[in-house]
Amino acid sequence: AQSVTQLGSHVSVSEGALVLLRCNYSSSVPPYLFWYVQYPNQGLQLLLKYTSAATLVKGINGFEAEFKKSETSFHLTKPSAHMSDAAEYFCAVSEDNTDKLIFGTGTRLQVFP
Amino acid sequence: ETGVTQTPRHLVMGMTNKKSLKCEQHLGHNAMYWYKQSAKKPLELMFVYNFKEQTENNSVPSRFSPECPNSSHLFLHLHTLQPEDSALYLCASSPSGESAGELFFGEGSRLTVL
Secondary structure (H helix, E strand, O other): EEEEEOOEEEEEEEEOOEEEEEEEEEOOOOOOOOEEEOOOOOOOOEEEEEOOOOOEOOOHHHHEEEEEEHHHHHEEEEEEOOOOHOOEEEEEEEEEHHOEEEEEEEEEEEEEE | OOOOEEEEOOOEEOOOOOOEEEEOOOOOEEEEEEEEEOOOOOEEEEEEOOOOOOEOOOOOOOOOOEEEEEOOOOEEEEOOOHHHEEEEEEEEOOOOOOOOOEEOOOOOEEEEEE
16 A cells, blocks of 8 residues: 655744755555645645656745655755745655545644744 | 635534535536545545545545535535544545646635534
8 A cells, every 4th residue: 555654743944944844655656746735724735746757846836856766755845945835744645646645644844034 | 716615614513413514616627525634644535526426435434424416516414423523624626537646625624523
């Protein structure tokens, strides 16, 4: 069965600092991988997705993620954090590359001025 | 209106009440989903509908009863719930088959069971 593990339920960074949110996956087939963001009192919104094309995927709001098969990782990064990036971030894998997503437990990002 | 709309945004109910959550999507999608979001747990997929037909029931207790009258509307009927059912219930839709995994979520209905 496919699954994702997000290391660190909370990450705090200063404004302007690098953001790194970790996600490792488990899948017996080449996975489709996703990062979603949830701002306070809102639903989830797709940030970016990997579907076996380029290993470095660029998303919205300056975020990107790199698929590393050797490390079974799909970490999310942003070079310079902004206050508006404060939110909860969810990594997800698509079960058998369908619309059924299996989500991680989420990482709450805090950005300090 | 655009996107995925959920009503009500907040609901408080007793264990013996019957209530319903409503979801409406204006995106022309063919698949709709109910997810449960509880604190410190991964999002749990509850139900999936494709072209109004239920294609997934993820071992959800029968006190949750979904209904999908057409591709644009999805309901979750609730009755004799337990306090542990208190959570944020998220509805989502997708084009189904065209953009695997790209879900569009509503803002959720926050349910509190007393």
